[in-house]
Amino acid sequence: MKNQARPVIPRRSSSSRSKIHISQSALAPSEQHQGSTTSGGEEEPEVKHVNFHLDNRLPSDYFKQDILKLIHELRIPKWKAVDFSSMAKDILVSRISGALTNAVYCVQPPPYLKGLIKAAHTANVIGGIDQVTGAHVSSLKRTYHYKVPPKLLLRVYGPQAGNLIDRDVELAVIARLSRRKIGPKMLGTFTNGRFEQFLEAKALTKEDLRDPDVSIQIAKRMRELHDGLPLLDEERQKGPSVWKNINSWTEPAKTRLLQLAKKEDGAVQRILGVEDIDAFFKAIDKYKTWIYEHENYTDENIKQDLVFAHNDAQYGNLLRVLPPPGSPLLRPKNEHRQIVVIDFEYSGANPRYFDIANHFCEWMSDYHDEVQPHFIHEDKYPTRSEQLNLIQGYVEHGATEFDDVKIQAEVDSIMQRVREWRPAVNAHWCIWGLVQAALDKTPEEEQAEALSMSEQYKITTSTETGSSDEGEVEEQEDEEGAFDYFAYSAQKAQLFWADLIDLGIIDSADFKGQTKHIAA
Known part of the structure; x- marks a missing residue:
């Protein structure tokens, strides 16, 4: 029996976004026309950008249809083989958990496409030679495998991300990183959003971070990032990105808190530990003054202490690549290179101590907890010996000569300064959580949103039938639905206040709110 032709998926019409437009590269101006080169010396093509908003709340078939349309418009290599009219609904799209700011998906071609490509090549073989490619039959497998479209990673930005992240800067950073592989x-x-290369890898777990050998591997990769990607002059001149982020997030964070305060009495006190919002930000300023004086920093000389920092090295952003047999990554000296850092949304110039402190703080979180993924376990902060293990590996990997005295002095210095930069980490993510938080909608707001969605998307049949039908927009399961950003921010504030007390920056008698003290 012959295979039945797959019907064309009915198109939806959108009153606001019915056409896709290709525009110039999404890179920042300073990064445009500086294409990276391949190993063969050829310049890589400029990354294309399409003016289209991808709605991941659509029903599955229509979401897939828009994804494939985007892939074709972006001309992602090898995906032209996935026919839009007959294969769109058969592409595989699976949600990848672990990202808080974005929705992340793995996109794969239809499972049957590989067989079709193989059959097409086999049909062209005459006398052991592929008449289309000229390849010998012995290399046929390699030939058709090469033409199978690769898996893609699709990243759809979260609704609040625009208040947190400068996408032009982020994309420019990714371009620089890509050129250095x-x-x-x-x-x-x-x-x-964007499409990225899909890496065959597994994300690390919270347990992996506590493995001494893995921790040293992370330390080596962190050192290579800090030392291997020189800062641009404009990045260094702007100073630490932690202060830049805090400054740019302050107003939206205050707005969100005031909105909550109108609905809930005592909300500011419950989250920030003080009744006056400005008191929290004044404490940050007091801490900044303290650390600059303590480290003998000025606004100018701190710029010389900056490195390119990831700033979000939590376990979900650390992958272990699964190398094939015979890969150089399997050699003991290269084992640490199996660790790959992803998600550079919050990367930027910072003291290396901030980046290390941030990684240590991420030991306290379990984002996959089914009940309280936002909860911070202060008792899980690395012990002194665990901190020394990572910092020792970090220092030794960057040492130009093995001098025990110099290495120990650097280890001791970094240990102390990581401790002193920890309050900046917790203040930073406290404010981030406030901006990310979404307030519960009133019944009237929910009704208005539902009406807007039903008007915006209409499912239409092909023009041959002349009929139309409305379809509901199905909400995809929200993996981060249980994440309480306000509760997360409250705990980060408690850690911040506790550190200020422990460092002697404020007197415990002057603070009446809750605190979370880290023993290490």
Whole structure:
């Protein structure tokens, strides 16, 4: 029996976004026309950008249809083989958990496509030679495998991300990293997301962070990132990105808190530990003054202490690549290079101590906890010996000569300064959580949103039938639905206040709110 032709998926019409437009590269101006080169010396093509908003709340078939349309418009290599009219609904799209700011998906071609490509090549073989490619039959497998479209990683930005992240800067950073073969390659961008190279890898777990050998591998990769990607002059001149982020997030964070305070009495006190919002930000300023005086920093000389920092090295952003047999990554000296850092949304110039402190703080979180993924376990902060293990590996990997005295002095210095930069980490993510938090909608707001969605998306049949039918927009399961950003921010504030007390920056008698003290 012959295979039945797959019907064309009915198209939806959108009153606001019915056409896709290709525009210039999404890179920042300073990064445009500076294409990276391949190993053969050829310049890589400029990353394309498409002016289209991808709605991941659509029903599955229509979501897939828009994904494939974007892939074709972005001209992602080898995906032209996936026919839009007959294969769109058969592509595989699976949600990848672990990202808080974005929705992340793995996109794969239809499972049957590989067989079709193989059959097409086999049909062309005459006398052991592929008449289309000229390849000998012995290399046929390699030939058709080469033409199978690769898996893609699709990243759809979260609704609050625009208040947190400068996407132009982020994309420019990714381009620099790609040229140095750090992290996955960017394949194309659109209005609210991008496609990236899919790495065959597994994300580390919270348990992996506590493995001494893995911790040293992370330390080596962190040192290579800090020392291997020189800062641009404009990045260094702007100073530490932690202060830049805090300053840019302050107003939206205050707005969100005031909105909550109107609905809940005592909300500011419950989250920030003080009744006056400005008191929290004044404490940050007091801490900043303290650390600058303590480290003998000025606004100018701190710029010389900056490195390119990831700033979000939590376990979900640390992958272990699964190398094939015979890969150089399997050699003991290269084992640490199996660790790949992803998600550079919050990367930027910072003292290396901030980046290390941030990684240590992430030991306290379990984002996959089914009940309280936002909860911070202060008792899980690395012990002194665990901190020394990572910092020792970090220092030794960057040492130009093995001098025990110099290495120990650097280890001791970094240990102390990591401790002193920890309050900046907790203040930073406290404010981040406030901006990310979404307030519960009133019944009237929910009704208005549902009406807007039903008007915006209409499912239409092909023009041959002349009929139309409305379809509901199905909400995809929200993996981060249980994440309480306000509760997360409250705990970060408690850690911040506790550190200020322990460092002697404020007197415990002057603070009446709750605190979370880290023993290490």
